[in-house]
Amino acid sequence: MGKRQPPHILLIPFPAQGHIIPFLDLSRHLALQNLSLTIVVTPSNLPLLSPLLSKSPSIQTLSLPFPSSPHLPPGVENSKDLPPSSFGLFIHALSSLHSPLLSWITSQTQTQNPVSAIVSDFFLGWTQPLAEEVGIPRFAFSSSAVLGTAVLHSLLHRLPQRLDATDDSYPISFPGIPGSPIYLWRQLTFLYRSYREGDPVSEAVRQNFLWNFESLGFVSNTFKALEGIYLEHPLEDLGFRKIWAVGPLTPINGGTSRGGVMSVSASQVMTWLDRFDEGSVVYISFGSQAVLPSVQATVLATALEKSGLHFVWAMRDSTTLPEGFEERIAKRGMIIKGWAPQVAILSHHSVGWFLTHCGWNSVLEALTAGIVMLTWPMASDQFVNARFLVEVAGLAFPLWEGSSEVPHEDELANILKEAVTLKGTEVRSRAKEMGRKVAEGVSEGGSSYQELEGFVQELLKLEVNV
Numbered sequence: 001m002g003k004r005q006p007p008h009i010l011l012i013p014f015p016a017q018g019h020i021i022p023f024l025d026l027s028r029h030l031a032l033q034n035l036s037l038t039i040v041v042t043p044s045n046l047p048l049l050s051p052l053l054s055k056s057p058s059i060q061t062l063s064l065p066f067p068s069s070p071h072l073p074p075g076v077e078n079s080k081d082l083p084p085s086s087f088g089l090f091i092h093a094l095s096s097l098h099s100p101l102l103s104w105i106t107s108q109t110q111t112q113n114p115v116s117a118i119v120s121d122f123f124l125g126w127t128q129p130l131a132e133e134v135g136i137p138r139f140a141f142s143s144s145a146v147l148g149t150a151v152l153h154s155l156l157h158r159l160p161q162r163l164d165a166t167d168d169s170y171p172i173s174f175p176g177i178p179g180s181p182i183y184l185w186r187q188l189t190f191l192y193r194s195y196r197e198g199d200p201v202s203e204a205v206r207q208n209f210l211w212n213f214e215s216l217g218f219v220s221n222t223f224k225a226l227e228g229i230y231l232e233h234p235l236e237d238l239g240f241r242k243i244w245a246v247g248p249l250t251p252i253n254g255g256t257s258r259g260g261v262m263s264v265s266a267s268q269v270m271t272w273l274d275r276f277d278e279g280s281v282v283y284i285s286f287g288s289q290a291v292l293p294s295v296q297a298t299v300l301a302t303a304l305e306k307s308g309l310h311f312v313w314a315m316r317d318s319t320t321l322p323e324g325f326e327e328r329i330a331k332r333g334m335i336i337k338g339w340a341p342q343v344a345i346l347s348h349h350s351v352g353w354f355l356t357h358c359g360w361n362s363v364l365e366a367l368t369a370g371i372v373m374l375t376w377p378m379a380s381d382q383f384v385n386a387r388f389l390v391e392v393a394g395l396a397f398p399l400w401e402g403s404s405e406v407p408h409e410d411e412l413a414n415i416l417k418e419a420v421t422l423k424g425t426e427v428r429s430r431a432k433e434m435g436r437k438v439a440e441g442v443s444e445g446g447s448s449y450q451e452l453e454g455f456v457q458e459l460l461k462l463e464v465n466v
């Protein structure tokens, strides 16, 4: 008689902060189950796993050298260190992990702990043929909205629709998606806009995403009360077999122990916020990837100065500000350079607004805190997210778009002031209600809780006899 062993799941995150953060939380949830887990990492990304490994010490790590690529700067192992134009090359370079992973999985087959399934990021579609080669199932993990994921896959699936657009406003339609959205060429992800038929990297990146359609389904960082309209739509139309909407997944330890350097401590920020009235402060962040070009940073700084609003602005170290700005606004504005304790800031009672680039994690963190967003999408799926929040969900006000055009400082100051002082009431009560729905969804018996249980059951079914 063979011995029954818990299934051994190989977890493969994509090395970008916005992808790793929710993936680690999913891994933490899985570690609470009767599953054996191994997580794949490249050496310089290992510190990013420490919040997970300290909470879930039973998780094994498999460290593999980052594949060398003549097209990437040496030593770059995380997409935050790259411009969006190198994203395709980065995705492509990672696919060279296929071979060492194949060897490792094969080496496990004769052990007491053979690999039963792969759960990997949807930017690592090449893990699908890998899973097929060794005869195990693969589940894709999406750190984006279902809408954003559907738009990206639909674009790459239906190519070529419009690949050489010189007109940035050229409209692209999505009749297969509820609401039949239309996006302008410039609002589509660079991964699509940079596609060139026949170019090996373009073709590899496209194929990389198309493989996701072969997966057993997507574990998605979203939830029913927010994206029910896309989840209820016949999934075949979007080409996905199954979606488990398990979100919001959140940064482990509130994201504060992620090793990033901060110019002020979390407690200093909280104490500073304590002095302001409930819901009166605007928190500003463009996420972990985007750097606001200095002309835009100058205009935003001047607009904030003119608006008279209270704010906390978290920025990448390299952002440049107008001379003397920090001193002038010191009484009502705080600048954080480096890694800000975002989740804690959003949960502070004096913060009522979030000027955001609409990265999906930031969006979910704002919704969890019941906060209204002011949207300024910059790249990738952020335009799609922003449109959804403003036009479909009614949870945000549009502020600006993109990294090239520069708004006029007075116009920006006015939109900011108007949103915060005049127009907020209705949107604010919707945002608060959404915050309550988030809490309901993740608590026992809630929709995300049940979806996560359903996904865990899929994995537990893979129990092995050795």
Ligand code: UDP
Binding pocket: 017, 018, 019, 021, 251, 255, 285, 286, 287, 288, 289, 290, 314, 315, 338, 339, 340, 341, 342, 343, 358, 359, 360, 361, 362, 363, 365
């Ligand atoms: N984040 C943070 N402090 C910072 C910048 C970002 O804690 O100073 C976290 C933020 O809370 C979110 C993630 O990093 O969890 C950013 O992910 P998102 O999807 O919003 O945007 P991306 O960085 O991928 O553009």
